[in-house]
Amino acid sequence: MRFMIDRRIITHFDFILIALLIPIITLSFYLISEIDPVLSQKQLIYIGVGIAAFIVFFLMPLREFKWLIPTIYWINIGLLISVDFFGVSRLGAQRWLEIPFIHFTLQPSEIFKPAFILMLAYLIHENPPPKNGYSLKEFLKISFYIILPFVLIAKEPDLGTALILLIIGYGILFFVGVNWKIWAGIAIIMALFLPLSYKYLLHDYQKKRIHDFLSEKPSYHVQQSIIAIGSGGLTGKEKDEATQTQLKFLPIASSDFIFAYFMERFGFFGAFFLISLYAMLILHLLSLNYKLSGDYFTQVVTTSIAFLLFVYMSVNIAMTIGFAPVVGVPLPLFSYGGSSFVNFMILFGILEHLLAFRFNFLYNSTRT
Template sequence: MIDRRILAHFDYILLLFVIPLVGISLFLIHELDPVLFAKQVKYISLACGLVIFLFFVPFRKLNTLIMALYAICLVLLVLVHFIGTQKLGAQRWVDIPFTNFSIQPSEIMKTSLMLLLASYIANNPPPKDGYGFKEFVVISIGILIPFLIILKEPDLGTAMVVLLTGFGTLFLIGVNKKIWISLALIVVVLAPVMYVVDPLKDYQKKRIMDFVSDKSPYQVNQALIAIGASGLVGKSKENATQSQSRFLPYANTDFIFAYFVERFGFLGALGLLAWFFFMIVHILSLGFAYGKDYFLRVVASYIAILLFLYVGINICMVIGLAPVVGIPLPLVSYGGTSFVTFMTLFTILENILAFRFVFEYNSNSNKRGPLAQLVRALGS
């Protein structure tokens, strides 16, 4: 039997946000490619099995294992440079021996970094005026190491997401404002130096130059045509010629938003944006609702920021407001890596919420005397 307290603390609203997005994804992918639809169903089945397992993992008590997972992810990121598999001009994957599968360590690192931040901050909560310089440096090292390794792959998009999500979470948790001001000044001063050093690859510079200039990449032009011709309520499958006639590249992955708008029009685009907006606000509100539970605050803040970055970058990329990078639309784009990553993050959040009564019991017990703790234990 499942403890009633687990069901009482479970966040059903998040589940209601996730299920329609998965349904939209399957609908669009099936229209574009039935073969990929079958593969996506397999990815979803795999994610569901992982969700059931992870939901019962006591993450709050796994401080040592969290550190070990973070260290293993760093090792895998380093191994990418030596035995990594190259796809689409970037070396980001590691093949699993004796199987046909490969893993992308940078995706696993997103979950590992979140747990590391949650574990450390929960055990070392910030003072009233925020973290000072020493604690900020310690936490920053944990963020910067994977950022630099991923940047070297090269994977500028994922590296920037890791960097912004990590420091964005710190900003919401609390760091002394003098540190942020000093950091901003350092960035302004070092910006010309970074331009001279020029750490970017040729294809990355081309993407940025295409974005700055009036020349848009082919896929962005085709996406704009699909969006512009969709009208108020979109087109039928047969009339969605940009996608169905294969004029729009990557219509089922990074540019699936363009196909969604082509099918459901301007009103559909507004609805999808509103759906993501309220989903992000809801997740963010969970962190503020339980102010003293820093593990929950970090997890909720991290996921909300990561979701915001993915949605914002992907849509801006599709409509030509950002350089083209490999950032999919969460839970909608085809692919197992991103889907499993976000389902893992959502499951961890649900786990922290559903088993929060254990945290509340322990917290309240710590504030009572030994006799009161004994009486409460006997009473339960």
């Protein structure tokens, strides 16, 4: 198989991306092992599955099968719709589908993210923006593919995931270019719509999270998180001295509030190092756009992953320090769990494929 030995694969493969991912994943596994050895064994399985998914999607000839992307998108939309009829409820939310006989549950809103990003890339690749940006007609066409999953996921309810997709979708449109008059109109509509959405669309528990965030005294979870962060000081504590986590005061220390435990263990300097890793990863992804000029498909995928990392990271860290309402948004590639981690590894595998196999289209004029 020629593609396995072609030197141009090595030339275009992004080794910097891998070098930035390894320390984040390694630190995550180390922390989870400290919190709960049983969870660390499960996390090791998730890491193995994520690496396997990365390899599969790296070797998948995506460009040759771009025409399948709309079908994959609509299959995922079908799964989101089926949640309303056949979904399994947990903690008041109906977000999961149970696969018969094996009792395995699937969360369609999670597996939808790669399909969503690929659909955006496909739409923009097929209809690139003109010099002055998209007109209202093209904007509304792409908006349909953004708003439809937002409504379906928000209805589950899973407002956090729905808002992330909305931010990614319109962030990409802002990146590729839309006429400024459209953005002005959206700003006016949002200013009028937000008060009504709070009163009529939000569930009681969502309103409570906002009230807890705006109140003078933070919720119990956030209070314990802030204590853990403050107790870490500049350099952190030894494992046995990290009492907030070891004595179970800090809730969900291995997933939603893992950043608080990280600061309790490694302090301000450790947090600065971790955030710097994320910042370098995001900036590196955005910098790739300079060498991808004209390749809208890869540019959209690259920028979407950067936006996704930034939104997940900033929301998770902000909620642990009381600067944002508590929502179920994990710290990307760091919090315990399989679905988010595997999703990111799939996206990185797709990106590495698009970068490493670019030569098929750069050097071979017989391909399109």
